[in-house]
Amino acid sequence: MTQPLLKIDNLHVTFSTRRGLVEAVRGVTLAVEPGEMLGLVGESGSGKSVTGFATTRLLDAAGRVTAGEILFRGQDVTKLSGDDLRHLHGAAMSMIFQNPRSALNPIRAVGQQIADAILTHKRISKQAAHAEALELLRAVQIRDPERRMAAYPHELSGGMCQRVMIAIAISCNPALLIADEPTTGLDVTTQKVVMDLLADIAAARGMATILITHDLGLAARYCRRIVVMERGRLVEEAAPTTLFNHPRHPYTKRLVAASPTAHSRIEDLVTEEERGPYAEIVRKPKLPQAPGTPPLLVVQKLAKRFDQGAAAVADFSMTIAAGESVGLVGESGSGKSTTSRMICRLIDPSEGDIVFDGQSIGHVPSRDFHRSPFRKDIQMVFQDPNESLNPRFTAHDCIAHPLKRLVGLREGDALRQRVEECAQRVGLPLDLLPRFPHQLSGGQKARVGIARAIACRPRLLVLDEPTAALDVSVQAVVLQLLDRLRREDNLALLFVSHDLNVVRMLCERTIVLRNGVIVEEGDSRALFDNPKTDYTRELVEAIPHIEIETKLAAAAL
Amino acid sequence: MTSTALRHSIWILRGNPLTGVAAAGVLSLIFIAIFGPWIVPYDPIASNVSQALLPPSAEHLAGTDQLGRDVFSRLIVAARLDLAIAVSAVSLSFVLGAVVGSFCGYAAGRLDRTVGRFVDVMMAFPLFVLAMAMVAALGNRVENIIIATAVINLPFYIRFARAEVNVRRNLGWVEAARSSGESHISVVLRFLLPNILPAMAVQMSLNLGWAILNAAGLSFIGLGVKPPTPEWGIMVAEGARFISTGRWWLVAFPGLALMLAVLCFNLLGDGMRDILDPRMRT
């Protein structure tokens, strides 16, 4: 076998932070062959992106390669400088970033940005570069490329921005493309299109690609070889099928288990040993609802219009029974967050009514709802755990706050007991209670957020994408926790999410929203197996499924 | 909290020794402000015309002024008043601005627009002239200098607080507080306000220096504190008259004191901004 295109040997990268030196990558060794697409998978903090940045020499000032070498075509990248380095960038290897919109210069026309990249490496006229840029836009399948040349990033959708980014990255025909979470932040339907395009272009131009992602499913779909990283180390390297069917490393096992699939159930998401007492709860049959019991929540023809423009939500009706879990699905801007906040009585609907436990609460102004006796019955868990905790409150304060306000407990033993009880229920170690949010991990913060929401024993819990910002392994645990709480307390859940896999597992019924209007609703399993509308079908099909054979393998056949 | 904050601060200080120096400067300024009257060699107000306009010497470290008063002693004693003017003026606008601005940023509706208009009116004023007019209208007492300085600072604080709250008002923890049974008012006062305080404190420290300069400017046009109270601004303003006759110590020392105080506050503010957000240091 010839020399690989890229060979990373025992790479160590260290960051100097205010807490001292932190080793982000500790001894990574891997190789990429020409034309190959390699998946580099890991959860946050695993060092996968740092490896990518070290390879392209784009680490920020605080990070340094302390040991090892990165051989690109036999040349050690870590020792390059000046013009050699500039030639490396773009011409030899280039990078695609997550969040394409911020990765493009907001005040420069996209055509100009592509031309900039071309002119850096080729001595051609501006006109020629312009023409070449136009060609590239065509290559990345942007419609109406002549017009788009003069467009600014804010005038393009996220998917289009990512295409432009790809055009910039391939503008000088690099031999190696490093794609760092290229589809994170895009809507699920766009994700697939962009990834397909990327894979096609890489294959057509014979570029080697490193796909850095947290999503095993995505990597499995496009790569022949996947390496898994955990805490700066490379733990396993295998073909996708092997990796899924026979993971060897315990971390890989956990990761594979936690990645939801079309058929996985919540209890499957964690490995046997972690499952513990949860299994029994799940096995307990759900109490049948007494016939004629009114539903817990009835929402009638809810609508919300903001100051100007079209309605964010229109004619939204639904019911939830006690102990039932309902999923609310839609892409960004579909109005699902607005709806959840109206139900949670944080904002006032423009029209329609909300009836809770037989009483209308839709007309109580949200301004005064904090005095309503139902306040403690409807609680909410918020999206980003990093932003959902008051930075000045300890975990204990966070959980105690609703107890003090809504139950009327005073600082003292009773309160402490309640808080500890809540913490235990969500599996939060008690010794973390005196900590402030920035001293907790994402999963721990999510638990605090849930503990706070269930502290007053609400009857309806509204969850606004509670796991969107979490790693899959943490997500698995949180989902399981939510399901357990529902079953134990007969808690009704309204689960707002764009992640269909998750909704399918957790929710009995699902409502699909688009542009503020209900597109489809019904039993989750039925809805996902047989979508009735095109929109739902599109959503379902876009989910990366692990079982699917890798696209490249299929193409090769 | 404290231990990490301390470690954090030390980390910042190591990268930025100026902040440490500034902090030491501010501390000594506070020390002087508190103990000034007990450590001065001469009575700062007692005149001795036979000793007027002496250049600096071992006896009078910073020379004497027109009335034979010891400039050094006056400088030391003035620290308290200057600090008091600056701190109270800035605190006044800080408190008012923070509360009003927070409510505006949170409410973001008609209230916001109304107050926004009002702030526009104030910003459209030539501020120093406004301060002059206010002191002239109310009389040049220390309180009025403080009020005038506070008023001309107010729009900036309102805007600042408004912006800071505006970015936070839709965060999860704010909504969580509401679903935990807090009213809008207590969300603003007890949740948002404490959270924007650190950022505003930076602004305060930068403004402290500015407030001192403002008082000095007022003194220069004759609207400063009353004689014979020692105050740096008025000492500089009086001393400036003697530049042309070569009696440099009358303007140099008060000027230096003023400069050092303002410098320390500014550098400290800068440093504090570092501690809060290393990237946004301006």
Add this chain to the structure above:
Amino acid sequence: MNQQQVIGRTVRGTLGATMARAGRRFLSSLPALFGVLVFTFLLMRVLPGDPAVFFASGPNASKEDVELIRKQMGLDKSMPEQLALYLYDVGRGNLGRSMMTGQSVTKDLRERLPASLELTFTALLIALVSAIPLGVLAALKPGSIIDHGVRLFCALGVCVPTFVSGLLLIYVFYYLLGLAPDPTGRVDVFTSLPPSRTGFLMIDFLLAGDIEGWWAALKQLILPAMSMALFVIAPLARITRASMLVSLGSDFVRTARSVGLSRRHVVVTYALRNAILPVITIAGIVFSTMLGANVLVEKVFSWPGVASYALDALLSSDYAPVQGFVLLMASLFVLVNLTVDVCYGIADPRVSIE
């Protein structure tokens, strides 16, 4: 060419949107202007000094004399009546008459505004030309000795009152070294003035082709502009540094680096052009505050500008000039804001759609 047309259309579209936005901003600032008008009027009436008494100097100035002046100034009428009259006059472009100079305020302001503007523009120019490189330099190596040096330099600039720095500059450059011309206004008294076309001496001299005069006016301008600029370099350099840091740390700069753009290209075309946006805003604010706040510089350099005019009027309770001045400043403030808006709209394509 098709390309060009397309781009042209987009640019025109953006520009149109910017203009529309500026127009909206202007309309929405009218209430503020009106507020300023009324507020100043009331503030001046609250001043305890009675202008009639002040101007009725001379021995035996009797009550009748005072009354006469009061009547001349319209002070004998009731407050609402005075306000209505004032608003009516302002509406007709009549800002009243200054007791101090004996001229109509409109005339005084028209004559003095170019002096203030010329000074402020020059000061702003000096400040920008020194602040932006300083800020960029500091941002390129945050935490380095350069960074600290810039920071110290900036802090030193803001910690000296302008009147002190002004007097010191005069003392050193005029009195001791004799390098600067005498600090007595806009141009040496022995230089004959050019025909007034714009009111800006620097421009008028050029139009008249009088290079010597231009030179004399420039020399006169440098010291006051310097002492004004010293004070505002700091905020400008600070904001440049901060936004440059943000910009340098942004994703798109990383993108630019990842495709191998030259460092100069990255710093200037990518980082600086983005970082300049907040600087424009601050420069606008700085400009309008400088215009109104640099009373002291004008005073120290005997600069015949509007601010020193207003100061004298204020101390002698001469209502009309102060009111006129404040109104002028507020209008300029609005105008500067509009200009900033337009600049912003041109510099940043995102603004037009908001």
Add this chain to the structure above:
Amino acid sequence: MQPTSFKTMFRATAVLALLLAATGPLQAQTRAETLRYVTGASVNTLDPNIPGATRESFALSLSTYDRLVSFGRKQLNGKWVFDLDKITGELAESFDVSPDGLKITFRLRKDAKFQDGSPVTAEDVKWSLDRAVTAPVLGKNQLLTGSLTSADQFKVIDPHTFEVTLPKPDKLALPNLAVVYPIIINSKLAKAHATAEDPWALAWLKENTAGSGAYVIESFKPGEQVIVKRNEAWNRGTTDKAAFFKRIIIQSVPEPATRANLVERGDADLVIDLQASDVQSLEAKAKLKVISTPQYNAVTFVSMNNQIPPFDNVNVRRAVAFALPYDDMFKAALFGRGAPLFGATWEAGKPPNGGYPIPQPVKVDLDKAREYLKAAGLPEGFATTFSFNVGQASTAEPMAALVKESLAKIGIKVDIQKLPDAQMSTQINEKKLPFFTEGIVAWLPSTDYFYRNFYIGNQRWNYSSINNPELTAIAQEARFEPDKAKYEEAGLKLNAIHFSEMPQIPLWQPNQDAVMAPSLEGYTYQFHRQVDYRDLSRK
């Protein structure tokens, strides 16, 4: 400072220095015939009669307009000062006072021409004086102190003879015609610009001149500078020929220290209104000519409002008079530059003469002051406010500090109040200030004039608000007293009342300091305390 920004700064400084160094040559030739006069005040009107006219406007009008008569000048302590007692003709070739003192006849110069070339006639004089006593102008109040109140008193005899009739013989009538206000205006020119609402052409004359004076306005920028050029036809100066300087630049420079710098560097020829400390140092350097004249017609006071308790008690006023630290104040505030009005010894407690002002037999004597306080029933003292004018801060501020310090020793707690000019005059006018310092000036400094204008009636200049019938009666009577001895006796009585009542405490007559190029000659201290440009010449 780190290297780069230091280098930048260094470069900037170097560039600046280079820019500034390349000064073109001054037009030296015209320079000798040009006077550059720098003052702190500014000219705001070309007609001195306009309400609000400044001191510098008065000064300018002396050169742009002529009056019928003018004051002579005399040497006092080796310095030229104006002479109140010597009235000489200006536009009048000669004048006669009738034996009964009721008629003054002026014969006008036949060669006198206005600046537009038309001859000066008695009609013009009549119109001008009518204007001064009837139009709403400042002259009205001044002229009535000389019994000139009505247009009926002015009569044209023939084109070159003019007559003024007085109701009573008044020795101030003639001097009043020499002051600033009764300017002789080219009536034809002025009338051409008069309107129905403005028959006296006040608006036009404010910005234009129609006089016959020694200088013609070349450019007038209110509040900034005035440039005048010589009227070659003018021959009414003391030497009967045109004024010396071809051109005069009258420039306002508000900062006194800058004015001092200007004259010291030779950029200005003449400067007045300097700070005492600057004059002192300029005098010490002895490079320039410094002429310091005590302002003979001005007095600086510490005033007490005789109607406001506790100053309504004469013993309180006396206590204050004996508790002021005169010497320190004189030294610290004025650097000793002026004529003190304290520390005199009066034989047998009687005033030595009937002039005004005379040095008072007061000095710091705290025991005496305490006694007076006891006598006033305030042995513990009291609290009050001492006010001064912001414009006077450079002298008043150190003074106030010393007053406060000294009075504290006898238990009087003083709060110092600085007031902007307009507020100060308003409060004085409303008689609201209990205790303050002010300066007064009289253009026609005779004893009765001072007493009548500054100690009588409920008007602004009666700073102490004194209401003493005896003083009033004597002063009014003295006005028309033709007999010198009797007049002197009245003066003695008034001075004695003043001392025993102590309505206000005269402190000193400050110096008028004029600093000028050594080549300048002829500077005369004038009644209006400004410079009369016509007096000056260059060696």
